[in-house]
Amino acid sequence: MIGWLRGELVSRSPEGELIVDVGGVGYRLTVSPTLLAAVGERGSLVELHVHTHVREDAIVLFGFATTEERRCFEALLGAHGVGPALALAVLGALRPADLIRAVLDEDLGALCTVPGVGRKTAARLVLDLRSRLELPAFAGDGVPGSHGSPSEARGEVRAALAELGYGPEEIRRALEGGQDDGTVEEMLRQALRELAGAR
Numbered sequence: 260m261i262g263w264l265r266g267e268l269v270s271r272s273p274e275g276e277l278i279v280d281v282g283g284v285g286y287r288l289t290v291s292p293t294l295l296a297a298v299g300e301r302g303s304l305v306e307l308h309v310h311t312h313v314r315e316d317a318i319v320l321f322g323f324a325t326t327e328e329r330r331c332f333e334a335l336l337g338a339h340g341v342g343p344a345l346a347l348a349v350l351g352a353l354r355p356a357d358l359i360r361a362v363l364d365e366d367l368g369a370l371c372t373v374p375g376v377g378r379k380t381a382a383r384l385v386l387d388l389r390s391r392l393e394l395p396a397f398a399g400d401g402v403p404g405s406h407g408s409p410s411e412a413r414g415e416v417r418a419a420l421a422e423l424g425y426g427p428e429e430i431r432r433a434l435e436g437g438q439d440d441g442t443v444e445e446m447l448r449q450a451l452r453e454l455a456g457a458r
Contacts, residue, residue: 261320264288265306268298275347277322279305288322289343291351297324312336312343319343327355331392338387340380349373349384357435362388364413368427416446420454429454 266281275295278285288307290298298305307322308329321343323329328350335346349358352373361369362385370381413434420430433450 260311261286261309263306263308264322265304268301268303268305270301271295271298277305277307279307279322286320288320289347290322291328291347293351294322294324321347323350325355331355331358334388334391335384337391338384340383341387345373345375348375358388359392361385362392364417366417366431368417369431372428372431412443412446415443416450419443419447420450425454 264279264281264286266279266286269278269280269285271277275289275292277288277290277295277298279288288309290307307324308326310321310323310329310332312319312321321329321332323332332346332350335341335349336343349370353361353369357369360366365385367378367381367385370376370384371378376384416434417430420433421427425433430450433453434446
């Protein structure tokens with residue numbers, strides 16, 4: 260199994276493929292749109308954490324910038340009905356910390372920002388990923404709520420904002436980076452200030 264590669268970037272394609280020269284051997288890796296945009300120009304040094312995906316007809320390498328991204332990808336592959344393409348789409352739309360928080364908070368709106376994910380798929384992902392994303396491997400990633408149950412206060416604030424007519428994406432942005440240790444009223448006021456500033 261290949262778990263990590265460091266080498267010279269030979270080429271990249273708009274379809275999300277990189278070819279990396281490691282000691283004279285060119286490895287072809289599939290990456291997310293986010294990582295594709297972040298890698299340097301041809302000839303630059305790249306370091307990638309790798310998942311080796313074995314199918315009946317092919318062995319495909321998937322590259323990630325961090326071990327957390329790779330772990331999330333592997334957890335997504337274990338969810339019902341999720342293949343590599345959808346798993347990459349999720350990581351292209353949500354950082355690992357955002358994905359973990361969305362699952363812990365049962366934030367279907369955040370998951371529905373992923374192209375091709377509707378509310379039914381989002382609900383299934385929350386159920387399938389909850390135990391996978393609370394594994395010890397994810398402890399210490401600085402994700403609020405990763406060591407306990409979903410924040411009830413955040414859920415109440417989210418419901419209140421939805422009642423006020425705000426959409427899922429607006430609510431996600433308003434709560435992103437907010438404090439989790441305040442009262443519902445304090446968190447709601449902070450979220451409303453964020454939303455007022457964004458409009």
